[in-house]
Amino acid sequence: MKNIFKLFLSSIAALMIFFSSAQADSIRIGTEGAYPPWNAKDESGKLIGFEVELANFLCIYMEADCTIVEQDWDGMIPGLIMRKYDAIMAGMSITDERMKTINFSQGYADEVASLAVMKGSSLEGMDTPKAINLSTGGGDVKKALKTLTAALAGKTIGVQTATIHQNFLESGDVGNVKVRTYKTQDEVNLDLAAGRIDAALAAAVAFTDYAEKSGKPVVLVGPTFSGGAFGNGVGVGIRKDDTDLLKRFNKAINTARKNGKISELAIKWFGFDASM
Amino acid sequence: MDLDFMLEHLPRLLKATKLTIQLTLLSLFFGIFVGVFFAALRTSGNKILYYISYYYSYILRGTPLLVQIFIIYFGLGQVEWIRESFLWIILKEPYSCAIIAFTLNTGAYSSEIFRSAFETVNKGLVEAAKGLGLNKINTFFKIKLPIAIRQSLPAYGNEMILMLKGTSLASTVTLLDLTGVAKHIISTTFRPVEVFIVAGSIYLIMTFIIHNFIKFLEKKYNYN
Numbered sequence: 342m343k344n345i346f347k348l349f350l351s352s353i354a355a356l357m358i359f360f361s362s363a364q365a366d367s368i369r370i371g372t373e374g375a376y377p378p379w380n381a382k383d384e385s386g387k388l389i390g391f392e393v394e395l396a397n398f399l400c401i402y403m404e405a406d407c408t409i410v411e412q413d414w415d416g417m418i419p420g421l422i423m424r425k426y427d428a429i430m431a432g433m434s435i436t437d438e439r440m441k442t443i444n445f446s447q448g449y450a451d452e453v454a455s456l457a458v459m460k461g462s463s464l465e466g467m468d469t470p471k472a473i474n475l476s477t478g479g480g481d482v483k484k485a486l487k488t489l490t491a492a493l494a495g496k497t498i499g500v501q502t503a504t505i506h507q508n509f510l511e512s513g514d515v516g517n518v519k520v521r522t523y524k525t526q527d528e529v530n531l532d533l534a535a536g537r538i539d540a541a542l543a544a545a546v547a548f549t550d551y552a553e554k555s556g557k558p559v560v561l562v563g564p565t566f567s568g569g570a571f572g573n574g575v576g577v578g579i580r581k582d583d584t585d586l587l588k589r590f591n592k593a594i595n596t597a598r599k600n601g602k603i604s605e606l607a608i609k610w611f612g613f614d615a616s617m
Numbered sequence: 618m619d620l621d622f623m624l625e626h627l628p629r630l631l632k633a634t635k636l637t638i639q640l641t642l643l644s645l646f647f648g649i650f651v652g653v654f655f656a657a658l659r660t661s662g663n664k665i666l667y668y669i670s671y672y673y674s675y676i677l678r679g680t681p682l683l684v685q686i687f688i689i690y691f692g693l694g695q696v697e698w699i700r701e702s703f704l705w706i707i708l709k710e711p712y713s714c715a716i717i718a719f720t721l722n723t724g725a726y727s728s729e730i731f732r733s734a735f736e737t738v739n740k741g742l743v744e745a746a747k748g749l750g751l752n753k754i755n756t757f758f759k760i761k762l763p764i765a766i767r768q769s770l771p772a773y774g775n776e777m778i779l780m781l782k783g784t785s786l787a788s789t790v791t792l793l794d795l796t797g798v799a800k801h802i803i804s805t806t807f808r809p810v811e812v813f814i815v816a817g818s819i820y821l822i823m824t825f826i827i828h829n830f831i832k833f834l835e836k837k838y839n840y841n
Contacts, residue, residue: 415800418807442807499791503804521711521791522801528691532791535694537709 367406368586370396371426373414375525376501378550378610379432379575391610392430395449398602399577402593415503415524418442421578427586429578432544434505436572444581446590448574449603450615454506454566455545456498459533460558464540467492467563475514475569485564490516492563497521499529499538506542509570533559546611574617623811626802630812633798634819640784640794641823644719645777651720652727657757659732670728677725682783686718690790711790723780730776734769735761767838774831778824785820795819 372380372392380390388409400407410426421429421443434452435445453472458464469485493515500506502522510520523529526543530551533541541548545561552559577590597603603616658670677685693699693708707713738761746756788797799816803809 415804416809419803419809422807438805502801522793523791524789531691531694535691536700537694537711 366404367408368400368403368428369408369410369426370400370428370430371410371412371417371420372396372429373417373431373525374411375414375527376432376544376547377554378546379544380430391450391606392432394606394610395597395603396430398597398606399590399593402596403589405589413524414501417503418578421580424580427579427583428590431578432575433578434572435574435576436505436508436570438508439572439578442581444579444583444587445576446579446587447594448576448617449594449597450575450607451567451617452544452571452575452615453546454509454542454571455548455561456540456542456563457533457545457548457559458540458562459536460560462539462562464492464496464562465560469564472565472567474567475571477568486514489563493518493540495519496539497537499523499532499541501526501529501543504543505571509566510542512570514570530555530557530559546615549612618814619808619811622806622808623815626806626812627815629802630795630798630815630819633793633795634823636787636792637781637784637795638823640715640719640787640792641777641781643716644723644784645780647716647720648723648727648780651724652731653762655724655728656731656735659728660735674725674728677722678729682718682722683786683789685722686715686786686790689718690714711787711792715784715787715790715792719780719783722783723776726776726779727773730769730772731765733772734765737768738764770831770835770838774827777827777831781823781827782820 372388372390374380374382374388374390376390378390380388380392383389388411393409396407396409412420412425412431414431417429417431417433418439420426429443432452433439433445435448439445456464467488469488470481473482473485475482494517497519498510499521500510500523502524507520507522509515510518521532521538523532526547529538529541529543530548532538534555534557540562545565548559548561551557577594579587579590594603598616604614607613607615655670655673658666659674661667689708690711693704693714699705699708707717742760742764743756746760751759784794785796787794788800791797793801795816799812803812806812
């Protein structure tokens with residue numbers, strides 16, 4: 342009897358050691374799987390995309406065991422805080438608003454936002470510069486925002502909920518546009534193609550990817566946006582108290598930048614070098 | 618739990634409750650007509666009408682409401698000839714799509730409730746009406762319908778509550794109802810627990826009102 346008890350205790354101890362060591366080096370990364378080409382799913386339901394591949398490389402550099410967890414976009418940050426996963430890699434831009442709740446690693450890629458319309462829309466051919474940076478401000482930016490305000494007055498614009506794009510439209514920088522929010526970018530694209538909304542705002546690559554795959558005549562209009570409400574690039578979201586993990590991710594991102602991995606993956610998925 | 622935080626967002630949630638109530642009442646209102654119509658087909662004695670009603674209810678009750686609302690909103694929006702027809706004036710708007718989906722859904726459930734209620738109407742009463750010289754239409758409206766309505770009250774009260782909760786799916790087609798606004802607040806504050814507790818309580822209060830309303834009607838029309 343005594344022996345059985347001893348065996349029982351020692352096996353529990355062994356199990357505990359096993360699990361604690363597995364825990365120490367396993368990182369769960371949350372992604373949406375519905376924002377191609379950043380992160381998406383193939384026909385078999387496997388997660389693919391720029392961030393899924395980048396995550397795997399970062400984990401190799403961190404010498405960690407990673408699992409990628411799927412999570413709806415609108416529950417992304419709550420899911421991180423509730424420890425469903427330890428890091429977010431979901432095309433999430435680094436913004437001051439999000440920084441109040443979570444930390445971000447250094448940026449690994451630049452997300453350029455743009456408006457999109459269906460070919461033949463009255464919004465085509467707006468007279469604006471190619472790109473505006475809201476952080477720099479200045480006369481050009483003000484003039485471009487004025488042009489946009491006039492062109493978008495009374496229009497309905499679709500965005501994915503809880504995104505920098507929604508924040509920008511609701512900030513009043515382009516006047517009082519009607520904002521319609523969707524759970525996924527897919528649904529934004531569907532309603533843009535169906536003509537329920539006059540325009541949509543998202544990462545430029547999200548529209549070019551959709552136009553290419555669906556064959557629908559979706560075209561980008563107006564300037565590309567960066568800075569201000571659009572944040573400072575896309576980074577890994579990490580809980581505030583996880584400072585060690587933050588350091589590890591920063592180091593791994595440095596490695597991936599220096600050895601050209603980020604550029605390589607960006608060119609593969611976006612068609613241009615979006616690394617930063 | 619942060620009470621101040623909950624109170625701070627309460628007005629916005631209450632404002633969104635207006636849309637939830639609107640969706641519920643309109644869907645239930647139209648749903649009653651759809652339900653009575655199909656229940657009448659079902660009990661008409663005509664075989665073709667019977668099967669039309671049977672399969673309508675079978676399909677609508679056999680598929681999730683979420684799927685139905687997606688088919689009507691995103692599905693029909695993909696069909697080009699619908700987009701070019703006059704139907705698009707109605708189907709373009711998420712609001713009317715939601716009302717259509719909810720009405721068809723609650724109509725199917727109500728038709729079953731009304732049908733079984735019609736079937737409980739005592740045959741003797743119908744025959745007595747015949748004996749008094751009432752025609753079919755008068756028998757339906759003066760004898761069968763009032764009795765059936767009373768019979769269906771408990772089950773229909775249930776359906777009202779289910780419909781109220783079902784309207785939360787309006788948020789999936791961009792409408793900012795109570796659930797939609799709750800999700801919206803969560804997405805900027807990242808605090809799901811507090812917001813959902815407030816939203817859940819508002820639903821609970823509305824359910825309480827419906828529940829007692831039905832109880833009141835049951836008592837009032839109790840002829841046993």
